[in-house]
Amino acid sequence: MPRVVECVPNFSEGRRRDVIEAIADEVRRTRDVQLLDVQKDESHNRCVVTFVGTPEGAKAAALAASRRAIELIDMNVHRGEHPRLGAVDVIPFIPIFGVTMEEAVATARALGREIWEQLRVPVFFYADAATKPERRRLPDIRKGEYEGLSAKLGDPAWAPDVGDPKPHPTAGVTVVGARRPLIAYNINLTTDDVEIAKKIARAVRESSGGLAAVQAMGVKSESGRAQVSMNLVDYTQTPVQRAYEAVREEAAKYGAEILESEVVGLIPLDAIVDVARRALRLRDFTRDQILEAKLME
């Protein structure tokens, strides 16, 4: 059985094509790693590189890509709408199969040490790799952004996990961590009334007392429908179907129904298997019974 982690580093460059390609090329030329996707966002001035590989391969690819990004990006001239702390803004590792969360955390911590030792960029660990509860969430770590880093690192409570308490002069700070796969999941309602989607979002999201590991907001979909747009940050805590049911029940209070739902980007096989297991009340079903999964062993 192969050992596979996913790695999704975010770099603070979303406009200069040659810079983005140079960073992606470092991943392409690393052994035991497969580049899956490069997404750039011009208004955020940010790109997201997705690749998979062995933990060792993924760590090597992330280090090589970081080295190149730090050479080519100067945060002192960076402007963009998305909050950020550094040229290599955040590097999450996600265990996919044959790898435990503990191993993903160990990979993140080892990479963090290398980023400091070899590239002289201080590092915070976040999510499952965090060293303190107040460093688990990215928004907390990002508060003050790149421009506020000197002040933030001067506060002993915000000393970096690795490296000197002083930002790199052009690359700032990097946040490295390990987390479960996040599922971007949107539900479109039969109504156009965005206020209903907002009320449902408030009811289902964890931060206002709803479902564990669910982030949600109410927006207008591209087709003009009211949409509950969610991040399921740990589908083992709140499975996709439970989120679906919760939205359905809340919508019913306002006379609305679910029109359709959509998964944005990738979803782990186990999350899909879990939906099928619940929908069919399947007994003793494992992913090994899926022919294609058996072939991957």
Add this chain to the structure above:
Amino acid sequence: MPRVVECVPNFSEGRRRDVIEAIADEVRRTRDVQLLDVQKDESHNRCVVTFVGTPEGAKAAALAASRRAIELIDMNVHRGEHPRLGAVDVIPFIPIFGVTMEEAVATARALGREIWEQLRVPVFFYADAATKPERRRLPDIRKGEYEGLSAKLGDPAWAPDVGDPKPHPTAGVTVVGARRPLIAYNINLTTDDVEIAKKIARAVRESSGGLAAVQAMGVKSESGRAQVSMNLVDYTQTPVQRAYEAVREEAAKYGAEILESEVVGLIPLDAIVDVARRALRLRDFTRDQILEAKLME
């Protein structure tokens, strides 16, 4: 992307362990093929060997295993409960990915010619490889069984598709074909009354006017529940969830509910994806969005 077919030959030996192992060994030693399972049934006096591989590899493995089976099995002394025509009774090829049904049919036809040319066993083609509508279904081809073969092949309507119209003296005839993956799917009811399961089976199976490509019977489950035991022989015609819903609706007529369901053996990923798509009303979802499926490309 790898090209993969599944091959599930059935041999007329379910008791002599050394014979079964000798047949399976031929598959084990063939290149580009992976043995997944060997199941023997003593009362049927029959074994089922499951393997996957490239079309070329699977054809070579099926030929080698057939050669060995023909050496070791004498149908003149074979007794068993399951209907059969030959030592190598039936060889289905199932397209899994990167292979079309047309290619699976071509593989079956090529193997059939080799079985005649190299092993001198006449061959019928069945299912999607059939040359006439009346040869699509195995029960029709098997009518008369091994003992009736000389008479059957003498009828011009039942001349073999390849080879002389005379059975092999110890190996009879072999049936080779291509078909979609079959899903063995059982639903346990909240009642112990097997008569209810039998009524539901009659209502949902194709042969008595029910759902397309569904075979069903009512039986007692191992735990003593009434069970609707089904073969979904083409889940693109009747998806798993539609079979589930039909049983649920029929059961309701008798005041029964679905307790649980189970998939026996393997199921194709697309069938599971289809269940999730229906359960969540997913829009524009493809299996390429499953991280693990993307890795197999």
